[in-house]
Amino acid sequence: MPILDGALKVGLDHYLYLSAVLFVLGMIGVMMRRNVVVILMCIELMLNAVNISFVAFSRYAENVNGQVMVFFVMTIAAAEAAVGLALAVTVFKKFREVNIRFFEHLKG
Amino acid sequence: MGKDAFEITLNIVKMILIFLVMVQLVPVLVWAERRVSGFMQNRFGPNRIGPLGLMQLLADAVKFLFKEPFFPAKGVAAMYHAAPVMALIPGALALAAIPLSSAVIVEPFQWLGREFGPYTFLAQGYDFGVGIVMVLGISSLGAYSLLMAGWGSSNKYSLLGAVRASAQMISYELALGLSLVGILMIYGTFSFQEMINQQLGQALHFNALGKEVVISWLPNWGIFYNPLGALIFFCATFAESNRLPFDLPEAEGELVAGFHTEYGGFALLMFYIGEYGHMMVASALVTVFYLGGYTMPFYEITPAYVQQAWFGGMHPNWASLLTGVVFALVMLVKVMLLLWVFIWVRWTLPRFRYDHLMDLGWKTMLPWALFNTILTAAWIAFSWR
Amino acid sequence: MLTSTDFLFYVLAFISVFFGAAVVIARNPIYSAMSLVITMISVAFLFGALDAWFLAGVQLIVYAGAVTVLFVMVLMLFDLKHEMKTFSKGLLGNGVKLIASGVTLGMLLVYIWSTYATEPTFKPLPPAATSSIKATKDLATSLFTDYIFAFEAIGALLLIIAVGAVTLSRITGGTHHADS
Incomplete structure (x- = not known):
């Protein structure tokens, strides 16, 4: 089947579909999960999805700018995870609670 | 059979072979460890079964295989059973990325009426071209095996051991990676093969302040170009493979047996194979980076030279294969010497306290590795080759 | 195919x-x-x-x-x-x-x-570009020439983050005194 074969041949669009699916999965997780740590994990998932599309575009356009961006995204993600987890640990040590709704009580 | 399918099959076969080599070396190492410790402590060690106690390995293997599998009552089954398998994977995959010998070159030949083209069989499982980055990445997955074992056993001692182990591995990975930057800058490549090629040559030679310096009584090895980096790297690999003096995860005085408290029989054996596999990867890496890989020191003995001079009368395919065997033996001797250093250190130094361990990693080795990087960069910038 | x-x-x-x-x-x-x-x-x-x-x-x-x-x-x-x-x-x-x-x-x-x-x-x-050494060198050249400011900024950010994480983990209590 030549038509199906053409659609199955992996190109830029396949990587972008994958990236979109992973991004939306992470988005659902951020909106619907309650546990702070799991929310942070879902953010990492979204960042990974973005990284896939960066690298795919970089390969498609044959320049390295996309890969440099992936570097920066990884660094920021590591920093965000470190601070987020430090905050979560601090709150957990004080209040024994990781539910995101509880964090509303920290206002004022 | 297409080209892709052929290469994939070949790589799978090679990786299985390298895995088998790793597994087969473990009993020998266990025997060596027990004998060496015996001699160091002025006792005999295992000497009852077979000559020099060598059959002790077989007896141990049979004992391990026939033990009853055990599962803790409140354990998490998936993690408990996955952890020993995960312990094997990083060591085996990382060892497969390291070239263990020279490439075997097969010239075109005819067989069963068909042409078979020229082949080059590398003596490594796979080659991504970024060598060391991939090896560091894969061996950093080793922490999961410990964490899964600790969590899956539902045991306080296991969990404490696992958390200690993973914290230690993360901390020392920094010093490990940073200590390699200096030697990587000197070689200017990530590929193991090119590093080994650059360490060929007759004697140590470099440019210092515009003058050519040749030290004829030293081999052209990386350790003499970057001794501080070599020292830090070798120390950090001790912590990476959880050996004494850094074996806090399984400190038996405090934590029963650490993360493998709840394991017995074959699962425990798999953890041991993983630990010895880490040691082998560390020794092979030190050999490739600092001790010239599979090449011989002092002489300009390239694989092509050996093939010409030693096996010149033979068919080139057989000569190439025998050359590969010779260089594999050289590599094996170097790796075995380093493994002996691992055992020697284990029975010489006492264990660190945990905070001392973390202090050593973060406050001593990391700054010195950084200093080594800056020093090497300055050296390269001002005068090099 | x-x-x-x-x-x-x-x-x-x-x-x-x-x-x-x-x-x-x-x-x-x-x-x-x-x-x-x-x-x-x-x-x-x-x-x-x-x-x-x-x-x-x-x-x-x-x-x-x-x-x-x-x-x-x-x-x-x-x-x-x-x-x-x-x-x-x-x-x-x-x-x-x-x-x-x-x-x-x-x-x-x-x-x-x-x-x-x-x-x-x-x-x-x-074939020359597929060798990872070449690709990595291109990446490094781009990172240290075109994006050098962003690279330095990220370095500063990481330092701040490290200090912040250590400070956060050393905090013993909240804004009020603990009960015990």
């Missing part, structure tokens, strides 16, 4: 989506973290399928080897075996969230399909 790289893509895409979904769905946070590890590893090899092997190695070291280990360790210290309220409450709210996500996904997919599906597949790289 599908090449082995295409086949690799489909396998890795399936693994990453399956375990990505497991991150969101799993009730035990430890299982979420473990699924995240598998997703990270398959994403690393997807980078490899795109000839970015250096990034693949960095992804393994940074994400799989460091960040996710941190998540797993924190979860183990929290000891959250029995999580009662995994998902947010409210049928209406959840429905709206799911529908919004579905609409976003549909919009993204239709946009990609209409814009990029007609594009040709990747051109094979010339």
Whole structure:
């Protein structure tokens, strides 16, 4: 089947579909999960999805700018995870609670 | 059979072979460890079964295989059973990325009426071209095996051991990676093969302040170009493979047996194979980076030279294969010497306290590795080759 | 004809989506973290399928080897075996969230399909460029010339983050005195 074969041949669009699916999965997780740590994990998932599309575009356009961006995204993600987890640990040590709704009580 | 399918099959076969080599070396190492410790402590060690106690390995293997599998009552089954398998994977995959010998070159030949083209069989499982980055990445997955074992056993001692182990591995990975930057800058490549090629040559030679310096009584090895980096790297690999003096995860005085408290029989054996596999990867890496890989020191003995001079009368395919065997033996001797250093250190130094361990990693080795990087960069910038 | 790289893509895409979904769905946070590890590893090899092997190695070291280990360790210290309220409450709210996500996904997919599906597949790289050393050198040159300011800024950010994380972890109490 030549038509199906053409659609199955992996190109830029396949990587972008994958990236979109992973991004939306992470988005659902951020909106619907309650546990702070799991929310942070879902953010990492979204960042990974973005990284896939960066690298795919970089390969498609044959320049390295996309890969440099992936570097920066990884660094920021590591920093965000470190601070987020430090905050979560601090709150957990004080209040024994990781539910995101509880964090509303920290206002004022 | 297409080209892709052929290469994939070949790589799978090679990786299985390298895995088998790793597994087969473990009993020998266990025997060596027990004998060496015996001699160091002025006792005999295992000497009852077979000559020099060598059959002790077989007896141990049979004992391990026939033990009853055990599962803790409140354990998490998936993690408990996955952890020993995960312990094997990083060591085996990382060892497969390291070239263990020279490439075997097969010239075109005819067989069963068909042409078979020229082949080059590398003596490594796979080659991504970024060598060391991939090896560091894969061996950093080793922490999961410990964490899964600790969590899956539902045991306080296991969990404490696992958390200690993973914290230690993360901390020392920094010093490990940073200590390699200096030697990587000197070689200017990530590929193991090119590093080994650059360490060929007759004697140590470099440019210092515009003058050519040749030290004829030293081999052209990386350790003499970057001794501080070599020292830090070798120390950090001790912590990476959880050996004494850094074996806090399984400190038996405090934590029963650490993360493998709840394991017995074959699962425990798999953890041991993983630990010895880490040691082998560390020794092979030190050999490739600092001790010239599979090449011989002092002489300009390239694989092509050996093939010409030693096996010149033979068919080139057989000569190439025998050359590969010779260089594999050289590599094996170097790796075995380093493994002996691992055992020697284990029975010489006492264990660190945990905070001392973390202090050593973060406050001593990391700054010195950084200093080594800056020093090497300055050296390269001002005068090099 | 599908090449082995295409086949690799489909396998890795399936693994990453399956375990990505497991991150969101799993009730035990430890299982979420473990699924995240598998997703990270398959994403690393997807980078490899795109000839970015250096990034693949960095992804393994940074994400799989460091960040996710941190998540797993924190979860183990929290000891959250029995999580009662995994998902947010409210049928209406959840429905709206799911529908919004579905609409976003549909919009993204239709946009990609209409814009990029007609594009040709990747051109094979010339043999000199496929050698990872060359690619890594290009990456480093770009990083240290065009993006040097961003690189330095990220370095400063990391320093601030390190100090901040240490400060946060050394705080003994909140704004008020502890009861004990």
